[in-house]
Amino acid sequence: MSNNVVTTCPTVKRRLISMVYESLLGFAVLFLPFLIFEIATHASHAPLIEHMRQALAFVVLGFYFIHQWTRDGQTLAMKTWRMKLVGANGGPVSPRAAAVRYLLSWMWIFPALLVALALDLHRWPALGAILAGILLWSLTAFLDKDRQFLHDKLAGTRLVQLPPLPKKKKAAAPV
Numbered sequence: 121m122s123n124n125v126v127t128t129c130p131t132v133k134r135r136l137i138s139m140v141y142e143s144l145l146g147f148a149v150l151f152l153p154f155l156i157f158e159i160a161t162h163a164s165h166a167p168l169i170e171h172m173r174q175a176l177a178f179v180v181l182g183f184y185f186i187h188q189w190t191r192d193g194q195t196l197a198m199k200t201w202r203m204k205l206v207g208a209n210g211g212p213v214s215p216r217a218a219a220v221r222y223l224l225s226w227m228w229i230f231p232a233l234l235v236a237l238a239l240d241l242h243r244w245p246a247l248g249a250i251l252a253g254i255l256l257w258s259l260t261a262f263l264d265k266d267r268q269f270l271h272d273k274l275a276g277t278r279l280v281q282l283p284p285l286p287k288k289k290k291a292a293a294p295v
Contacts, residue, residue: 129268204282206277217275221277
C-alpha cells in the first residue's frame with residue numbers, strides 16, 4: 121500500500137454523508153446525456169422510452185464510477201471526504217473489480233425497489249422503502265471486522281481513509 125494511504129476504514133457515517141454528495145454529483149453527470157436523450161425522444165413518456173431512460177442512467181453512471189475508481193480510486197465526493205477505493209491488496213482497483221462493485225452497489229436500493237413494486241407502493245411509502253433498504257444495507261458494515269460494506273467485500277475492494285491534508289501556514293502579518 122502506498123505511503124499516503126492509511127489503512128483505517130472511514131466511518132459508516134462519513135461514507136453515508138459522502139453518498140449524499142455523490143448522489144448530487146450523479147445528477148450533474150447525467151445532465152448532458154439526459155438533455156440529448158430528451159431532445160432525441162421529444163421528452164416522451166412512453167413505457168419503452170422510460171425503460172431506455174433508466175438504462176441510460178445505469179450505463180452513464182456505470183461509466184462514470186468505473187472510470188473514476190480505476191483511474192485514481194476516487195470520485196469527487198470521495199476526494200472531498202478524503203476516502204479512496206483500493207483493491208483488496210491495497211493497490212489500484214482493476215476494471216473488473218470496479219465493474220463488480222458498481223453492479224453490487226445497486227443492492228443499496230434494488231431490493232427495496234422490488235419490495236415497493238411488489239407491494240405497489242408509490243411516492244412517500246416507496247421512498248420510505250428505499251430509505252429502509254439503504255439503512256439495512258449500511259448495517260452490512262457491522263458484519264465485517266474492518267467495517268467494509270458487503271458490496272466491497274464481495275467485489276474485492278475496500279474503502280480507506282486518507283490522512284488530512286497538511287494545513288497551510290498563515291503568512292505573518294506585515295508590521
